Every structure is written in structure tokens, then in C-alpha cells.
Amino acid sequence: MKILTATIISLLSFSAFAAPEGTLSVHILNQQTGLPSAGVVVELDKQDSASWQHLATSKTDADGRIKSLFPTSGEMEPGVYKVTFRVGDYFKANDMKTFFPSVPVIFNVTKTNEKLHIPLLLSQYGYSTYRGS
Template identity: 70%
Template structure:
């Protein structure tokens, strides 16, 4: 390697830390309707981070036709360790299907332990019950 190549390499490394941000798919969600066995499309989902005694909204979106949001966390920032909450607006989803539901929304609180830790939160949903877990 000559001096010019070495300088170019060193100068490019100087900007690498600024390039770190949450990779695509750092936080994904998926909703499956247990009653039908089908994905739940067009469900509004809100992502918040705990800030002291309150919550700061970071992002929101709607599930696609496969019941997924493949990348909910904003890609322009790092997902830092802390307590987060994903709220699934399930009441609105069931109302559009002209069905009642016991849960108007389902908040799922979780802890991020490493910066940009890849996380997946699946929700198995019915009108009167749900389950969730840490997916991969």
C-alpha cells in the first residue's frame, strides 16, 4: 500500500462512526390472527422509548399485507439500550372487520440491552386474547 492509498483509507475510516445507525430490520413486528390463521394487515403500530416517567414516540407504521412491519425503528438513529414499548392498535383493526374486541390496544414493553440489537416482536392475536414473545 502506498502513502496515498493509506491516507485515503485512514480518511474514510474517520467517517465510519458517523455512518453507524440502526440497520434495516433492527426492530420488526408481525401480527397473525389466530382465529383465521391469516396475517393482520393495516394494523397501526406505535414505537415509544421510556424517558423518565413518560414515553417519547419514535416511530409508527401499519402492517403490510403479510401482517409485518419489517423495519419499525428509525434508520437514521441508533437504537440505544433502554425500555421500549410497541403498541398494537388492535381495536381499530377489529372494528374495520366489524368485530368486537376485548383489547382496544396491546402494549408490549421490552428491554433493549445492546445498541442496535436485532429484535422481532410477533403478536398472535384473537378478539379476546393474545400472546407475544421475543422472536428472531
């Protein structure tokens, strides 16, 4: 019984100090085609003094989404983060030129494990983004 209780407490403690799945999600829609941008590499970094600490890299799925970019093994603490959408290869793979080989989005996290969504509306020569839900 002691082992079972200790295991349950350990599991509860770990989950209390980990970011829930889906803490940070992203979505890319190609404005020119109206279709999701699949296969785009997206990187996540956190500002650490004067440099950036790399946290994760993933690729958008067939729907242009990454449902959970922040690693669930840690907590998404308040601070300044950067999501970099590596769109140059996406355009190249689709035989399109682009002015922007990557789109960095720098944002503030104000609460631990705050649920955040960053959509990117993309075209060859422009983009827009906002804080989604």
C-alpha cells in the same frame, strides 16, 4: 481527492451511528382466521424517566409485518421500550368486536442496535407475544 475521502469518511461515520434496517421488526397473525393482520397501526416509544418518548408509527403490510419499525436515523440504545399494537381499528374494519383496543408490549433492549422481533398472536379476546428472532 480530499473531498471524496471526506465524503466517504462521513458516510462511514453516519452508518456506524445508525440503527441498521430491520433492527426492530413486528408481525401480527390473527389466530382466529390463521391470516396475517394487515393495516394495523403500530407505535414505538422509549421510556424517558417517568414518561414515554414517541419514536415511530407504521402500519403492518399485507403479510402482517413491519420489517423495520425503529427509525434508521438513530441508534437503538439500551433501555425500556414499548410497542403498541392499535388492534381496535383492525377488528372494527373486519366487523369484529374485541376486548383489547390496543396491545402494549414493554420490553428491554440490552445492546445497542440489537436485532429484535416481536410477534403478536391475536384474537378478539386474547393475545400472546414473545421475543422472536
